[in-house]
Amino acid sequence: MKKAFKELGHYLDVTIQVIxxxxxxxxxxxANIAGWMISNPIQFIVGFATIKFVVESFGxxxxxxxxxxxxxxxxxxxxxxxxxxxxxxxxxxxxFVLEGDFDRYLTRPMSVLYQFFFTNINxxxxxxxxxxxxxxVYGCIKCAVQVTPFFVLQVLVMLIGATLIRGGIYIFLGSTxxxxxxxxxxxxxxxxxxDKTTLYPISMYPESLQFILTYxxxxxxxxxxxxxxxxxxxxxxxxxxxxxxxxxLVGLLVITxxxxxxxxxxxxxxxxxx
Amino acid sequence: xxxYLYIIKTQIIKRLTYAFDVYGNILVQTIIMITSAFxxxxxxxxxxxxxxxxxxSMLVYIIMSSVLSVLLITNVEKRIExxxxxxxxxxxxxxxxxxxxxxxxxxxxxxIALILQNILPILLIGSLLIKVPKMADLRDLPIFVLSVLLxxxxxxxxxxxFGMMAFSAVNIDALIQVKxxxxxxxxxxxxxxxxxxxxxxxxxxxxxxxxxxxLPLSIYIGRGTRAEIFTGMEIQLAxxxxxxxxxLFAQKQITRKVMVQGG
Numbered sequence: 118m119k120k121a122f123k124e125l126g127h128y129l130d131v132t133i134q135v136i137x138x139x140x141x142x143x144x145x146x147x148a149n150i151a152g153w154m155i156s157n158p159i160q161f162i163v164g165f166a167t168i169k170f171v172v173e174s175f176g177x178x179x180x181x182x183x184x185x186x187x188x189x190x191x192x193x194x195x196x197x198x199x200x201x202x203x204x205x206x207x208x209x210x211x212x213f214v215l216e217g218d219f220d221r222y223l224t225r226p227m228s229v230l231y232q233f234f235f236t237n238i239n240x241x242x243x244x245x246x247x248x249x250x251x252x253x254v255y256g257c258i259k260c261a262v263q264v265t266p267f268f269v270l271q272v273l274v275m276l277i278g279a280t281l282i283r284g285g286i287y288i289f290l291g292s293t294x295x296x297x298x299x300x301x302x303x304x305x306x307x308x309x310x311x312d313k314t315t316l317y318p319i320s321m322y323p324e325s326l327q328f329i330l331t332y333x334x335x336x337x338x339x340x341x342x343x344x345x346x347x348x349x350x351x352x353x354x355x356x357x358x359x360x361x362x363x364x365x366l367v368g369l370l371v372i373t374x375x376x377x378x379x380x381x382x383x384x385x386x387x388x389x390x391x
Numbered sequence: 392x393x394x395y396l397y398i399i400k401t402q403i404i405k406r407l408t409y410a411f412d413v414y415g416n417i418l419v420q421t422i423i424m425i426t427s428a429f430x431x432x433x434x435x436x437x438x439x440x441x442x443x444x445x446x447x448s449m450l451v452y453i454i455m456s457s458v459l460s461v462l463l464i465t466n467v468e469k470r471i472e473x474x475x476x477x478x479x480x481x482x483x484x485x486x487x488x489x490x491x492x493x494x495x496x497x498x499x500x501x502x503i504a505l506i507l508q509n510i511l512p513i514l515l516i517g518s519l520l521i522k523v524p525k526m527a528d529l530r531d532l533p534i535f536v537l538s539v540l541l542x543x544x545x546x547x548x549x550x551x552x553f554g555m556m557a558f559s560a561v562n563i564d565a566l567i568q569v570k571x572x573x574x575x576x577x578x579x580x581x582x583x584x585x586x587x588x589x590x591x592x593x594x595x596x597x598x599x600x601x602x603x604x605x606l607p608l609s610i611y612i613g614r615g616t617r618a619e620i621f622t623g624m625e626i627q628l629a630x631x632x633x634x635x636x637x638x639l640f641a642q643k644q645i646t647r648k649v650m651v652q653g654g
Contacts, residue, residue: 152562152564152565152566153565155565155569156565156566156568156569156572157568159568159569159573160568160572163572163573163575163576166576167576167581167582170586170587170588171434171582171586172434173588174441174442174586175434175435175441178430178434179433179436305415305419306415306418306419306422309419309422309423310422313422313423313426314426317430321429321430321432321433322426322429323429
């Protein structure tokens with residue numbers, strides 16, 4: 118038990134150091150981050166403006182009014198940003214596999230997956246977090262949300278869960294490179310699909326697609342179900358205060374399964390003569 | 392002319408070898424098309440029209456917008472940026488072809504390759520999964536083609552002018568993204584401008600952007616009167632000419648600048 122705590126402490130130490138280093142890169146390349154600071158928010162503001170104009174012309178979309186959509190959109194962008202900070206490396210795992218870059222991590226006494234993600238923290242993801250928070254706060258005001266401690270807890274829990282689901286999906290897709298031995302960059306497609314299924318209510322899609330998004334590729338839990346629960350919008354799968362916690366459970370499940378898939382892939386990598 | 396035709400030919404061959412890029416774009420366009428089809432269907436759930444257009448026309452609009460987006464792929468910004476970063480721009484300028492002529496020919500070559508590789512599959516997927524994008528009135532076909540041509544030029548000159556910023560800013564990746572997202576919004580490629588609040592739509596009418604997507608697509612789905620369409624095409628033509636002149640001027644300035652730097 119004591120040993121486990123010591124190891125956990127070690128991981129925490131390393132994490133803090135790594136985050137410090139990540140912030141230093143901002144100081145190092147100020148012009149670079151300034152560019153993304155403008156371009157990333159614009160992407161989401163444009164996306165949000167699209168929804169605003171259209172939904173205001175029609176009134177609502179599948180029972181969601183414009184304030185509720187802002188709430189959904191904001192939370193979804195926030196978990197997207199968090200997954201960009203911690204898990205975006207999964208998109209590029211193929212390059213690491215082909216270049217043999219995992220050798221470096223294998224020689225060190227820490228989990229390979231941990232090293233892979235945490236020594237490459239992408240602090241630029243913060244540029245996505247800001248528009249997310251802005252739209253979310255705007256949505257809270259439009260929906261006249263009562264901010265209670267329990268509400269804050271629910272939001273935090275669902276954000277962690279949603280980030281883990283996204284991260285798990287990136288790890289899973291990245292780990293396929295161990296088997297295909299190719300560097301297919303899934304980023305663009307994952308992003309496009311994730312955007313279309315988390316920024317809008319998935320109830321607008323046909324039931325077969327909703328089924329897939331709920332049980333097979335659990336993207337529905339990233340934003341649609343927890344946000345429905347937070348706003349009290351009925352859906353046909355699961356309602357009630359417990360949903361944000363279910364998101365966390367789904368997140369833990371997805372990331373564990375992806376981690377196991379990664380580990381199995383890594384065995385293959387080791388056996389390939391490394 | 393022969394030199395440029397040769398560049399176009401090489402570019403077509405080059406594009407035909409990068410198969411994965413091609414499937415990637417088809418996949419992305421398919422996702423965009425199908426998800427927006429459901430989006431509009433959900434909005435039009437009660438039937439009727441909005442902005443003078445019914446759900447069927449709107450579905451045709453998004454399929455054709457995907458098709459048009461392939462024709463409007465430009466690589467000129469990226470090319471300028473790379474040649475400035477690597478410094479090859481100076482040697483490129485010494486070649487017996489015009490620098491921007493090369494870029495233009497390359498983009499044309501890319502598009503010709505993409506007509507087969509992307510546009511036909513997108514049309515097929517759209518017809519099978521969403522609906523057959525029939526033109527509202529086939530007699531409008533000539534003006535539709537003309538309008539697409541003009542929108543291609545507007546788009547290309549804007550991209551080239553934008554890419555010229557690389558001569559002073561060197562790294563314009565983030566700016567390219569900003570431009571892409573803004574143009575997507577204000578050109579009517581995702582949502583037509585008739586859903587915008589009136590003040591914004593009225594300002595945008597005088598800018599070149601709606602004439603990139605919205606005008607040709609409106610002609611295709613038969614929205615607007617003859618008079619409205621012809622007025623739109625006059626503005627479109629005017630913008631194409633203006634941007635061409637600005638482009639010529641800027642090109643001269645840039646050439647002079649590089650020549651001075653390169654000795």
